[in-house]
Amino acid sequence: MxxxxxxxxxxxxxxxxxxxxxxxxxxxxxxxxxxxxxxxxxxxxxxxxxxxxxxxxxxxxxxxxxxxxxxxxxxxxxxxxxxxxxxxxxxxxxxxxxxxxxxxxxxxxxxxxxxxxxxxxxxxxxxxxxxxxxxxxxxxxxxxxxxxxxxxxxxxxxxxxxxxxxxxxxxxxxxxxxxxxxxxxxxxxxxxxxxxxxPFLLSKEAIDFNRVNHLLDYMYHSIINNEVSRDVAYLKPGSIPVEKSAAAELLEAIIKAAGLIPGVKPFLGIIESIIKILYQTDKEKMIQEIRVPSVSELGDIARVKFALSTKEEGIRNISFANGTCCLPVITLNYDSEVILRNLMAYEKLMAKNSLMGGFGLELTEYVDFMCGIIDTANDVKVLRELKIIQGDLPDEEIVKLFNGIGRSLGNMSGQSMLRQTVAELNKVYDNVLSVRIKKEAEKQARAVARALTFLVSISGTLVLAREALVQASGSKMTQLIINIVTKQMAVLFRL
Structure with missing residues (x-):
């Protein structure tokens, strides 16, 4: 044939x-x-x-x-x-x-x-x-x-x-x-x-073997228990819109209007770059990942306790109530990273390419969460003592595992149960007085740094522009000014 x-x-x-x-x-x-x-x-x-x-x-x-x-x-x-x-x-x-x-x-x-x-x-x-x-x-x-x-x-x-x-x-x-x-x-x-x-407990519910694609697919569905509806969707990187403030929108409108004034156009790039620096939001920076404090930070600062979920529960059963975060068991041995990576790759590619639907990002979301709460060997030690982490893989290797796995290729939208749990953990942590003081101090320091960076850059640009006016004339002068401004803005972005 x-x-x-x-x-x-x-x-x-x-x-x-x-x-x-x-x-x-x-x-x-x-x-x-x-x-x-x-x-x-x-x-x-x-x-x-x-x-x-x-x-x-x-x-x-x-x-x-x-x-x-x-x-x-x-x-x-x-x-x-x-x-x-x-x-x-x-x-x-x-x-x-x-x-x-x-x-x-x-x-x-x-x-x-x-x-x-x-x-x-x-x-x-x-x-x-x-x-x-x-x-x-x-x-x-x-x-x-x-x-x-x-x-x-x-x-x-x-x-x-x-x-x-x-x-x-x-x-x-x-x-x-x-x-x-x-x-x-x-x-x-x-x-x-x-x-x-x-690495995870498998669902006790029977898998429809007539719908199994291959061995990896069987393991994936046994972990995820695919019958439960999903609240998390897959979006391509950068496809989540970022809300702009009213002030930013107003300034953009002013820039567009100024573009109609003769002779102003060569300098609009400078203004737009300044606005980008002044109005860049934390939301833009955090959009690609789950933000959550580490086990040590939650325990030492916010007094959050951790506990092992019941043996029947899997990766969907992460909860936070009455000051205690319950996590399912994960068993990590020397082959576990390879298995985790291939399960995650399969989940992401099926979510992107499956015409039948039914694939979310539960496993990816769980691993992102573990990447967030594990920063040091001490975080692993706490979870191991509670029987949440088991297996032969040493603590330092577990830290490398979760710090080495890249975050999701796309963004996750929607409010899954895990996302809600993360929001509750962050709320408790952020309400601690010392954390509030630290974050406010960091916010003010960033604002001062941006202002100083702006003033120094603009001052340097004006001095160099003055020198250019003395040394050049006509179209060559304009081009020289643009080149100098471009170099200064490049320095500004690196700061």
Whole structure:
């Protein structure tokens, strides 16, 4: 069967594209399986730059994105074939590997939409790639279920390394083709692996396995419990409007009017820069992140107590009442950062790209909150003593983890329960007399600094402008003044 690739744009004319789309759609409709959603993404470079090894598998390359990576392929391909043999040999079905590959080949048209990019190549190659990697995954989950280890657990959970669930189900059907049903071939092993490796408690509510996209998706939904409605939405960076004060709007109007006066236009940039400095609001600065004091600050200054939530509660159950902030347990081991980062990347990309909706930013919001309350090893120590933080990862490494994970790629709007809890914590902290005095002093100091910066800059600019008037004339004089002013304003912005 020739490869069908809806991602490839037509090379010339409209009719080839129409023919391609018609053929692709008919082929997908002929497969008696619902087309899965897009759920396997290339991790954005901005995230990879933070910690490349957290997103690129180190030992096992699975699926389209990493199977043929040179260093992984040369070191692991024979191990993969050995794992395939371990899985299919007990079934004693002739040419079982061919049956698996043939079943997968027939569903390639509905496998390709699972990926954000799907290369053009022969369907037979795709079928064998997915057959080998799918059987390897089954082998590793079985070994993990029986012996508690795999070749590399964190590689199996990486976003770019996922095998679509639709492929795994075809493998299950092939293994069951001798009439024996393979009971819970994937579901029980997914559950065991997720429970053993998730930093959070999983929901006790059963996950609809028919809607699971892959192993990472199963872990994510088990953590989030996706049935609860969301109050937090995803917005692209900078898309939240900032309210301007009446004074700022008035000054902008004056500037626009002044622009009509001959000879004034070259100096309007100076005025606009001054207004930007004088009327920049805290809201503009804080809009990208959750602002919350650290554990030590809340405890030592505001007398806020911390306590462990009940064992049944997950990351949605952060609350603050009667001076006590209750937090769910989080277990951090050496692989936890990789798992956290990939869960967050998956959540953000699904929130941005899912046509079906139903994805919020609960996990991202929780991690942002933890980044806020953990500044030092002492913060970790307090939470560890309360059994809120558990696991083998040392305190200093936990500080590095939460200080090293970048804040969300987009902004979060709306009032989730966590946002309300943060607002209550900030209110209690800000009402402490010493905090109020400190903030007022900082506010006045900023105002004085801005005024002094403004006066010094303008004075310097006027002196240099006077010198320019003496040394130049005509259009050259105007250009020289503009150049000097521009340099001075650049200095102003760096202060």
């Amino acid at each position: 020739p490869s069908i690739n809806p991602f490839v744009a037509p090379t010339s004319g409209d009719q080839p594209w129409v023919d391609q789309m018609r053929k692709t759609l008919k082929t997908q409709l002929s497969v008696l399986i619902d087309t899965p959603p897009l759920s396997i993404f290339s991790v954005p470079q901005i995230l990879k730059d933070e910690k490349p090894e957290a997103y690129a598998p180190q030992k096992i390359g699975l699926g389209l994105k990493h199977h043929f990576r040179t260093e992984l392929y040369s070191n692991m391909q024979q191990n993969k074939l050995t794992a395939v043999e371990r899985v299919i040999k007990p079934y004693q079905i002739p040419d079982l590997e061919d049956r698996v590959a043939e079943r997968i080949k027939n569903i390639i048209p509905v496998v390709s939409p699972c990926y954000d990019s799907f290369p053009e190549t022969d369907a037979d190659a795709f079928a064998w790639l997915f057959a080998i990697d799918g059987l390897l995954l089954l082998d590793q989950l079985r070994v993990y279920f029986e012996k508690g280890f795999a070749i590399d657990e964190k590689d199996l959970i990486m976003l770019e390394n996922q095998i679509p669930m639709v492929v795994l189900k075809e493998i299950e059907k092939a293994l069951s083709s001798n009439g024996e049903h393979v009971e819970e071939l994937w579901e029980s092993k997914f559950r065991y692996f997720a429970e053993s490796n998730s």
